[in-house]
Amino acid sequence: MEIFHISAECYPVAKVGGLADVVGALPKYLNKLGHTAKVVVPGYDNKFTQENEFDIVHKGLLKLGWFQFSYTILKEKTNKLGFDLYLIAIPELFDRPNVYSYEDDTERFTAFQIAFLNWLTETNQQLDVIHCHDHHTGLIPFMVQFCYNYPHFKNTPTVLTIHNGQYQGWFGFDKIHYLPDFDRGRSGFLEWGGVINPLASAVKCAWKVTTVSPSYLDEISNEANGLENLLRFERSKLVGILNGIDTDVWNTQTDEMLHANYTLKGFKKGKAANKAFLCEQFNLDPKLPLFTFIGRLVGEKGADLLPQICSVALNEFYQKLNILILGSGDTNLERGLQNLQNFYHGNFNTYIGYNEKLAHIIYAGADFLLMPSRVEPCGLNQMYALRYGTIPIVRRTGGLKDTVYDFGDGGFGICHDKASVFDVTHSMYRGIQLYADTKTFDAIIKTTMQIDHSWDKVAEEYSAVYQSLIN
Ligand code: ADP
Numbered sequence: 001m002e003i004f005h006i007s008a009e010c011y012p013v014a015k016v017g018g019l020a021d022v023v024g025a026l027p028k029y030l031n032k033l034g035h036t037a038k039v040v041v042p043g044y045d046n047k048f049t050q051e052n053e054f055d056i057v058h059k060g061l062l063k064l065g066w067f068q069f070s071y072t073i074l075k076e077k078t079n080k081l082g083f084d085l086y087l088i089a090i091p092e093l094f095d096r097p098n099v100y101s102y103e104d105d106t107e108r109f110t111a112f113q114i115a116f117l118n119w120l121t122e123t124n125q126q127l128d129v130i131h132c133h134d135h136h137t138g139l140i141p142f143m144v145q146f147c148y149n150y151p152h153f154k155n156t157p158t159v160l161t162i163h164n165g166q167y168q169g170w171f172g173f174d175k176i177h178y179l180p181d182f183d184r185g186r187s188g189f190l191e192w193g194g195v196i197n198p199l200a201s202a203v204k205c206a207w208k209v210t211t212v213s214p215s216y217l218d219e220i221s222n223e224a225n226g227l228e229n230l231l232r233f234e235r236s237k238l239v240g241i242l243n244g245i246d247t248d249v250w251n252t253q254t255d256e257m258l259h260a261n262y263t264l265k266g267f268k269k270g271k272a273a274n275k276a277f278l279c280e281q282f283n284l285d286p287k288l289p290l291f292t293f294i295g296r297l298v299g300e301k302g303a304d305l306l307p308q309i310c311s312v313a314l315n316e317f318y319q320k321l322n323i324l325i326l327g328s329g330d331t332n333l334e335r336g337l338q339n340l341q342n343f344y345h346g347n348f349n350t351y352i353g354y355n356e357k358l359a360h361i362i363y364a365g366a367d368f369l370l371m372p373s374r375v376e377p378c379g380l381n382q383m384y385a386l387r388y389g390t391i392p393i394v395r396r397t398g399g400l401k402d403t404v405y406d407f408g409d410g411g412f413g414i415c416h417d418k419a420s421v422f423d424v425t426h427s428m429y430r431g432i433q434l435y436a437d438t439k440t441f442d443a444i445i446k447t448t449m450q451i452d453h454s455w456d457k458v459a460e461e462y463s464a465v466y467q468s469l470i471n
Pocket of ligand 1: 327
């Protein structure tokens with residue numbers, strides 16, 4: 001089966017969060033099952049584009065309302081990611097370093113989607129499934145069905161995966177002329193809440209919609225930033241498939257980003273070496289348990305609670321723990337967390353920014369990973385932590401509920417129900433107690449490192465979805 005994945009992110013080409021990890025891994029594992037999965041992302045002006053070689057496979061023009069852009073399809077030469085990778089270069093719109101947060105994101109991602117369909121049409125590509133990821137590619141299911149330019153793909157199954165339903169790509173009907181000509185009687189398929197809503201449109205038009213965990217599927221029927229009723233209405237075509245992790249990348253024995261590699265048997269020594277490195281870099285005490293947070297500093301992740309969580313924990317459990325935060329996002333939060341460094345010198349530190357290598361070392365060297373998320377569609381951090389022998393402390397929500405079970409109930413993590421300072425600090429207290437009970441602590445680490453969250457099984461579930469559509 002030939003499957004095109006189209007996405008704004010793909011690790012290691014361009015990454016902001018978990019979307020990139022999924023799109024960078026799932027196609028590789030689909031190929032292992034005998035499919036031909038290809039990935040299409042915008043050609044950003046970033047390190048990956050500059051450091052790799054590409055063949056030009058097609059050039060064309062696209063219309064975005066009254067504007068006209070030229071686009072070029074570039075194919076990565078060596079197939080180094082384990083699948084065919086195509087970049088769509090539209091210089092005026094994507095010749096910039098970042099993935100999102102430009103004023104013209106609507107124009108950028110609408111043009112990207114049109115270029116994708118123009119390219120497929122102009123080169124008469126044969127394919128079985130178009131798999132779209134999140135709202136940035138959410139107009140495609142509508143366009144293949146209703147735009148006159150793409151009759152060739154009218155009967156091609158489309159799949160949408162919702163990685164994060166909070167962001168929907170809304171824009172006004174004053175920009176409806178950006179879309180190639182279509183049957184105007186169908187414009188209702190674009191609308192939700194009086195505006196064009198690409199995510200809602202994809203939910204309406206895609207043949208199948210997947211969410212990145214079963215629990216998130218249950219939750220978004222009740223809370224989905226305005227899409228609840230639509231999702232309830234379309235329930236029969238929704239399915240929750242828990243993400244996997246790329247065990248080729250996330251492997252304690254081979255991960256080149258780690259300070260020290262380690263095996264299951266040698267985890268104590270290996271983790272201690274990574275922890276010692278972190279403690280030296282960040283002026284922390286290696287004898288104390290190390291609690292960490294990695295992620296976007298936004299309310300969704302419960303990051304607004306972090307300053308208070310940290311000060312309560314560092315006061316209440318004085319000199320009994322270290323905390324290290326890696327993240328970026330809300331500037332007030334960034335500043336608030338940095339300020340705490342002045343008060344808890346020697347037990348608290350932050351790295352404000354994005355740092356892939358540091359994230360890997362933290363997963364390996366930390367003792368506990370905090371995830372007080374309010375919304376967590378799947379969450380990959382807890383799975384990386386588990387694999388690297390770091391115990392996740394999570395709020396029972398979305399994918400966290402599906403992957404982490406409390407050690408008090410025979411599981412291997414620490415769970416709480418509320419995104420509140422009290423619940424999180426209470427869990428941290430349990431963590432400190434657990435850390436002191438070395439025998440139980442080590443046994444839990446051994447369990448976590450052996451949990452299988454690889455993509456092999458998950459890719460089969462996606463394969464079954466595609467097959468059901470083709471049938
Ligand atoms: P989301 O996609 O909602 O941000 P996920 O848990 O699905 O959350 O994925 C987050 C991914 O981004 C993980 O691979 C995590 O390690 C990585 N990540 C997040 N913030 C940072 C950061 N500041 N530095 C390095 N990696 C980060």
